[in-house]
Amino acid sequence: MTAHAPILPILIPFAAALVLMAGTGRGLAFQRGVGLAAALAGIAAAAWLTLLADRGEILVYALGDWPAPFGIVLAADRLAAGMTLLTALLAAVCLLHASHGFDARGRHFHALFQLQIVGLQGAFLTGDLFNLFVFFEVMLLASYALLAHGGGLARTRAGLAYVVLNLAGSALFLIALGMLYGTLGTLNLADVALRLKGLGHDFAPVRLAAALLVAVFALKAALLPLSFWLPMSYAAAGAPVAALFAIMTKVGIVALLRVQVVAFAPAAATADLLAGWLMPLALATVLFAALGALAAGRLRELAAWLVLGSAGALLAVPALAGVDLTAAALYYLVQSTLAGAAFFLLAERIAERRGDASDAFQPGPAPAAPWLALGFLVAAVTAAGLPPFSGFIGKLMLLEAFRGTPAATMVWTVLLLAGFLVMASLARNGSRLFWDRKTDLAAPVAPAAGWQRATAIALLVAAGPLLALFARPVADYTARAAAQLHAPKAYIAAVLGKDTRSIWRQRRP
């Protein structure tokens, strides 16, 4: 059974999606039951996988028992297992939130949601680049439909731009894979790393392929010149969908980090591929997002800009890729994902309480809801990186890890300035939402929150204080994950076996 642990986080939502599609006519109660049961089972499977991976060995699962590099493998190290756990937790909370009526606004919500989880988990676990493409597409195809869920022209328009952009990205991804296969003769990540190191000549096509691959990951992670799609599409999506999307940019970041550390950095041909340009662009993304947060006119737009800002801060990491830096970045990734998701859920509830004023930053009826205001305060303090919650710890760890690097001055300046701008924006807009009231307006009758939505919001908001309270175990885990990631020899040995010379190589013309 232990041998099958790496595939369970993918298999459980996939089975649930099949059951849900087969039982389309069975009513919402059935669909909610299956979806939530699968989400809980997914948490259990991911937690078990994390426990197994934390023993220090990399769990390799050869699909169909075809040995790597000829078959496709899943490789669960601490990083992949931890990301599956984060995904499973976030997905369960979002599904709970959606179970209060949002899922009834269109068909097949639950099946699509499970397929989205399949794509996310697969993208974290796979050890094969073409398989990564397939899981990206599963994730994106489900996300296209989820983005349009609930209808309305704004969503359709945002969906159209999002789909076209990602299809162009997929085309680039395939070109990169074709070039990699044409030059190296393999698409297994460990084998790519091995062959890159043994590359004697013919640098240029390989470098080009690697650069294209990096460009695709940068598009998914929303690096600045490729990030204009994010605020529009995330702000247009329904609240639980947008909250789940908070982890989608992180898929690109984790993929970039893994490919860079395992394959590109150790090889002479591609060692300097990210040097010089990724860091300035990432910092520009952070500033761009902070300015966007300042200019946002609605709370859900502000939340989308916050997601973009955290992605920018994380994208500064792969270019330098030191162990300490990666460890800090992984903690920052966990807390920023949950904080961003919390904002999307809060925005929807605040919009309901304010009636026609919705979540726009203008005077409206007072949302007489002290718990909601408190939740907003906690989430805002977390997102702005102020003490005492996890946003502060994450930012502190990131700044501390950057201190020894040559780019320290620039990173410190940008991150602190952006933090100030975000704080100013949150303070101004928070006081507008809750205090700038028009007394002549009667308080609108808001629909009941329902225990599902209340629990989901409370859980995500509580993640800020909880991650600060339990910062030590989480940071220790991310440190171990980073140390494991930065020892690519063990990864290659785990996937390909100790004796890599016996792999049969075809001579290519």
Add this chain to the structure above:
Amino acid sequence: MEAVVAIAIGTLTACGVFLMLRARTFAVVLGLTLLSYAVNLFLFASGRLMTGAPPLVRAGAAYTDPLPQALVLTAIVIGFGMTSYLVMLALRALAESGDDHVDAKEPEQ
């Protein structure tokens, strides 16, 4: 043969990119379709071009690399599904706004 395939891929890519930059969704969909054809051909060529060789490895006999063919098959299926979804989405945008401009606004009341 290499020159013909290379020119075909280049032409398809150029037309695809040009159409993708148009402001009407129909042209954009056509452009993406052309681009995906170009990508499929490119993937196919990454296993080296051979004529009259089966994609089966046999000792002594000539064979062509079977893996890119499998990759192309996967890419075609995924591209087909994506394109059909995009067409549906474009139709919905047309129905909701009465305009197939990519930045369609709400219709004037």
